[in-house]
Amino acid sequence: MRIDLVTLVVAEYDPAITFFTEVLGFELVEDSPSLTNDGRPKRWVVVRPPGGGTGLLLARADGERQEAVVGDQTAGRVGFFLQVDDFDATYRRMVDAKVEFVRPPRTEPYGRVAVFRDIAGNRWDLLGPA
Numbered sequence: 001m002r003i004d005l006v007t008l009v010v011a012e013y014d015p016a017i018t019f020f021t022e023v024l025g026f027e028l029v030e031d032s033p034s035l036t037n038d039g040r041p042k043r044w045v046v047v048r049p050p051g052g053g054t055g056l057l058l059a060r061a062d063g064e065r066q067e068a069v070v071g072d073q074t075a076g077r078v079g080f081f082l083q084v085d086d087f088d089a090t091y092r093r094m095v096d097a098k099v100e101f102v103r104p105p106r107t108e109p110y111g112r113v114a115v116f117r118d119i120a121g122n123r124w125d126l127l128g129p130a
Contacts, residue, residue, distance in 0.1 A: 019119035079122060
């Protein structure tokens with residue numbers, strides 16, 4: 001058993017795809033036309049880290065309730081964790097791409113960590129080896 005996808009509610013598809021693929025280096029696995037439960041057009045957009053693993057279903061907010069959670073899906077907590085092999089290189093690349101870091105890198109017993117916001121405003125931990 002494994003978790004295959006986690007939904008991330010975003011304001012718009014294309015800027016989110018660009019952020020996850022060009023800034024974070026994820027792979028766009030699927031971008032297919034689809035329909036909402038009541039028949040309106042939408043897209044089924046999935047991005048994954050290179051090599052597989054749990055993917056993100058990028059879901060455009062549909063209605064006021066969903067729009068209200070864009071950027072705050074975990075009530076201001078860090079809710080997503082991106083593990084990388086080369087922390088310093090990834091951190092520099094993300095800073096160069098103008099990713100907003102809300103906490104500078106620090107060393108913890110479990111490794112290096114810095115908190116950043118994704119394109120929607122959700123908080124992530126960038127994690128690397130100690």
